[in-house]
Amino acid sequence: MKISVIITLKKDVLDPQGKVIHQTLDGMGFDDVNEVRQGKYFEIDTKEIDNDKAKAKVEEMCKKLLANLVIENYKIIDPK
């Protein structure tokens, strides 16, 4: 089963890369952008076949390694 995780910076954390991307987009003519925030995306292929168990495992992975909860939030996308 494949489970996806999206990790984003929390609202109050400065994202200088997102800012530079925003400025570049602006320079390219995409001038209606309010803000850009850069994040991370993971695809985890697990042997677990039970949906809930797999999600619980991935949540544990997020808390222990994939995200740093001081600055980041994680969102687990429902497996298909």
Added chain:
Amino acid sequence: MKSSVITFPGSNCDRDMDVALKKFGFKNKMVWHDDADLPKSDLVVLPGGFSYGDYLRCGSMASKSKIMQSVINFANSGGMVMGICNGFQILVETGLVPGVLLRNKYLEFICKNVFVKIKDKKNKYFKNIDNEVLEFHIAHNEGNYFCTTDQLKEIEDNNQIAINYCDEYGKVEDHFNPNGSIKNIAGIFNKDKNVLGMMPHPERMIDKSLSGEDGSLFFNNLINNLK
């Protein structure tokens, strides 16, 4: 005095640290990250570098390596653990010291000498140092110290700030802040002040002909404090 320097895949300041520690009298051992046991040590150092290529987040992979459980146990039983640069990033990822280190505010790798003001001398790292200001070297891409408002309050209430970026006279102001760190924080302690994480490299300032000697002051003082 016995010290141990941990080498992770991608560490590159481990040998500099070994040279520095030996120069000031430590009997140092190099310890591989995949070893489980820590040799008997009075000081454990997590050196600078790019452990695991800075994958995921700087220090995140190294913080889960085999030796780190022994380092965490050592620190929790009062042992002296010092993390420099990438070592500081590893320490925050273990949770031994609070906060995180973000990408530098202006997105550039910074490599230069800086001045830091010693904020707290009631600890074994800076006790008895006469100077208020030291000149150290920094070389990092992710040294922008960040923590939550609650964490900052706790850090300040417990006097856990070790050093702040400043000018040569010890003025801690915004424009002497090279990387955007909250409150110009360059180094912090854990609550008991046996664990120190800092971005500057004292091991690069131990020879006048190469750079400077404020690192010599630091290491000389450190070994005397541990005796």
